[in-house]
Amino acid sequence: MRFDVVTLFPDFVRQCAAVGVVGRAQQRELLQVETWNPRDYATDNYRTVDGRTCGGGPGMVMLIDPLRAALKAMREAAAEPVHVIYLSPQGARLTQGRVEALAKLPRIGLLCGRYEGVDERLLAHEVDEELSIGDYVLSGGELGAAVIIDAVGRLQEGALNDAQSAQQDSFSDGLLDCPHYAKPVRHALGDVPEVLLSGDHAAIRRWRLKQALGRTWLRRPDLLVQRALDKESRALLEEFRREYAQ
């Protein structure tokens, strides 16, 4: 997988991709993150990348030509076709399902807006998809790009070790996570639940599933709606709800 990020802040994006699972995947050449700064493609003496918004009013808009030149250089830098995503509040909300689909592509271009955004004509001609990481005001699209690089990058074959893959599987079965504990077993803040110390792996699996189901029901019932529950899960959730109601 190759990510090409068009951004006015390349260092920020590179730093995000340099640490942890994604950083290691880059070192092992399981994925590549390249950055393209529109300012390097601005042709005037002041390296202008923004312009006053037409129609008046506050704020600036990213100009077409520096972005277009950066995108052209990006497309020419590698053979595979690029799926270009504009990170935007107007985009479809990013989901794990979309992440898993994106992880199958050979190349992804990530266009990051700044100021008030990007000239609409550039978006109409150069962008395949708009995605949003959430409903809040941000200063730029770079955090969205970093989210996609992390979520998609960690799914690349070989990026995760067996333990991490197992964890990823449990995370992405669509439920919230069960509670986690480490040593010490006894602590002023409370004790680790006995079942986790029992060595009874079937009981531990059931307890974790029940906790994940119960917490999802309590905190994110919307996630439960999307997920068909098998017989065991329905029974465990019922048990949780009975205990919770008492």
Ligand SMILES: CC(C)(C)c1cccc(C(=O)NCC2(NC(=O)c3cccc4nocc34)CCCC2)c1
């Ligand atoms: C969502 C809502 C609060 C209603 C709203 C309405 C109008 C504008 C903005 C806003 O934040 N505009 C500023 C910019 N925002 C983002 O790029 C951005 C924001 C959010 C999620 C994202 N996912 O990717 C990129 C994202 C756009 C140009 C520079 C940054 C936010």
